[in-house]
Amino acid sequence: MTRTRFHQGLDELKQRLLIMGGMAEQAVDRAIHAYGTRDVELCKKVLEDEKAINASEREIDEIAVDLLAMQQPMAVDLRFLFSVIKINADLERVGDQAVNIAERVIDLAKSPVADLPVDIARMASIAAAMVHQSLQAFIEENAELAQQVLERDDIVDGMNREAFESLTRVMQNDPTLTRQALDALIVTRNLERVADHATNIAEDVIFWVRGADVRHHGVS
Amino acid sequence: MTRTRFHQGLDELKQRLLIMGGMAEQAVDRAIHAYGTRDVELCKKVLEDEKAINASEREIDEIAVDLLAMQQPMAVDLRFLFSVIKINADLERVGDQAVNIAERVIDLAKSPVADLPVDIARMASIAAAMVHQSLQAFIEENAELAQQVLERDDIVDGMNREAFESLTRVMQNDPTLTRQALDALIVTRNLERVADHATNIAEDVIFWVRGADVRHHGVS
Secondary structure (H helix, E strand, C coil): CCHHHHHHHHHHHHHHHHHHHHHHHHHHHHHHHHHHHCCHHHHHHHHHHHHHHHHHHHHHHHHHHHHHHHCCCCHHHHHHHHHHHHHHHHHHHHHHHHHHHHHHHHHHCCCCCCCCCCCHHHHHHHHHHHHHHHHHHHHHCCHHHHHHHHHHHHHHHHHHHHHHHHHHHHHHHCHHHHHHHHHHHHHHHHHHHHHHHHHHHHHHHHHHHHHHHHHHCCCC | CCHHHHHHHHHHHHHHHHHHHHHHHHHHHHHHHHHHHCCHHHHHHHHHHHHHHHHHHHHHHHHHHHHHHHCCCCHHHHHHHHHHHHHHHHHHHHHHHHHHHHHHHHHHCCCCCCCCCCCHHHHHHHHHHHHHHHHHHHHHCCHHHHHHHHHHHHHHHHHHHHHHHHHHHHHHHCHHHHHHHHHHHHHHHHHHHHHHHHHHHHHHHHHHHHHHHHHHCCCC
16 A cells, blocks of 8 residues: 555545535534424424434444554644544544534423523524634644634533523422423533543644644654 | 563553553443442542543553554564554543543432432443453453454444433423432443443454454464
């Protein structure tokens, strides 16, 4: 296998990871859209999509291992492959969170609509943007952009804590809304985990890019 | 670097991963013990331990990358290193779940003691046993033992669903217990995630061992 073919392999891997990222982002978008509209059919689509995301994870892992096996990679390529393996696992878990949200929406659809003191859509849009931005940082090999993702994680954590408190009060004050408030509370925790995975991805990007920088300066 | 030194490196990596596993297991044990006894001091220890677990994760990753870089590993060693990288990430997240539990216990300790219809200790002991068994399967390169871990995941999922229903009813019937029931509910979800991570580890062990088997039969 020539160095050129090896690099074609790396490019293919990158493309596949981006497609995987798109699938995971779409799953979260769909689950959150379904939350807003109580669209159980859309939830079922999210559950279906999970299989494709899981299959994609396995394929990416296999390609990464094959590339590692076929040629002694240079340090920079090695760190890239290492990052791909880790980012891949995080994206699969973003998909899992979408499934968790979809399951809560299916549950929620059985209860009357309740007006709850939580802005799920806003929290979802920040979490989804973090995933998108972390992948953007990956494509651009941009450690600064990745750093911004880390900073936004605190915002989502704060929103999650606020949601916990306000939804607990709803349950205490009006037990007839317990089910809906609980479903919403779990959705906020799932979104917080989506943001955590974006944070993990951003950290992997920083690890990879800084490693590459070190290499370019001839240290490793 | 000789093949022997390379294999010493692999052995060291395995040892470190086991130590990391022990730290993660201990963190969960401590958090659950603290849940039972409302021991806030013990919770703070769990929060402290997280730093050591995170540092250990980074060290293991660095060693794995260095080993990949130093020598063209054979397919079987490659799959081993690949599994180590993934298991390492899962163990770190087991530690995160312990932290989440400890945070809930700190919250719980502010509320009066409540008798709740959920057996957290039993669920914790199954989840912790799954982590232990998945690492055991890793040490023994035992895909069958890993398979058993996968089967136990359904038990924990079932317990989690039951806990969700019974704790929701508590909140609906007695809003004064909302806070405690909610803390318990989140702890059960955290334990379910510990079991998920054990399942991931078991899957990685199967991937590794079956890959090794294939290699031993001369296919790859």
